[in-house]
Amino acid sequence: MSKVISSLAEAVLKVRDGASIVVGGFGLCGIPEKLIMQLKEQGTTDLTIYSNNCGVDEWGLGLLLENKQIKKMVASYVGENKVFEQQFLSGELEVELCPQGTLAERLRAGGAGIPAFYTATGVGTEVAQGKEHKEFNGKKYIMEEGIVADFAFVKAWKADPFGNLVFRKTARNFNPIVATAGKITIVEVEELVGAGELDPDEIHTAGVYVQHVYAGQNYEKRIERLTTSKEA
């Protein structure tokens, strides 16, 4: 049975007020821009979002912030967003800062059925407050919990009708682990290929994690910091 959907509206309609969503991307690279736009249009509120960053003003997850749809944000770095700052300082937005590697592993663990794990990351810092500490071979670790969300929003480069995914360059980032950590995973891609057209050896994410695939068009793929060289 094909997982391909011809419009995002129906799939995103399942996201209700108060839902939790894990979202792929690093900065603006590899973000599911069509899914975010659709969710903005739908206006769903009180969302808990897990994503490495929170977009910028007027793009990416920044659109949902601006629209006051996010109740709680779990991220590792949020420095690029003035709306974020305003909502955080006014107490409108709940924020949990999570070290980037810990966030990645929490998603990987959640998607792999592992409820918690120990890491040295954050020991002796604010991040460790209130968390279980345990010593292994003379070194201190803290316990961090896996993340499973109601929905996962993923951006891939290519997909086939089975939901097998291929990512491109550093647009891969959090997307493959995010895909595993949602109860319902919706993927948008630049290119939909036919059954059998992906070499099984090339597939980054197996279709088992994916419920819906949508082929987007006219990707903006905005660049946050255009840096060029005359030599190269």
Add this chain to the structure above:
Amino acid sequence: MSNGRERILQRAVKEIEDGMCVNLGIGMPTLIADMIPDEVDVMLQSENGLLGIGNYPHADHVDPDLINAGKETVTTKTGASFFDSAESFAMIRGGHIDLAILGGMEVSETGDLANWMIPGKMVKGMGGAMDLVQGAKRIVVIMDHVNKHGESKVKKSCTLPLTGEAVVHCLITEMAVFHFTDHGMELVELQEGVTMEELKVATEADFIVKSSSLNV
């Protein structure tokens, strides 16, 4: 670039050895990439999922799907590989990265590092810094020795929230280079033109001097 910064970067690049896998933090450490001599072959790691960062692209070859952890457009070098964020940090936490060079706001005499937030000001987040300081084999911090009010950033103990406790192996400032050992913080080099008296005045932390190893 100021003289002090240039001096810090020139000294920091010497920490990079042929064959290493190195993570350069956002900001001043990123500038080291361009200073690595051609004969020193290293793989630069970017925690968003790239080992083998190349030069910045020519304007005709910019690719929005290819950025570094500072969100700058980059290229790949020969031998580069891509991976997801979980694997990227497995590489970091698992001790497979030889060296991380990070910026600092404060370093204590016991090797604590604070570099991610200033309470009361906007919190940007720690990104990958807390993972890097725990995972990379060697942590080098580069920073100005004093802040803009002339106060020492090399402290007895950090006043800002920590990134990690006793994680720094080497501190490079425009005044000196210190190593952190079982015996404490040890001065290993004075930067050119800096006297011991000047260094002592500018340093809140207590440090050991082994004159035998010091090139004064």
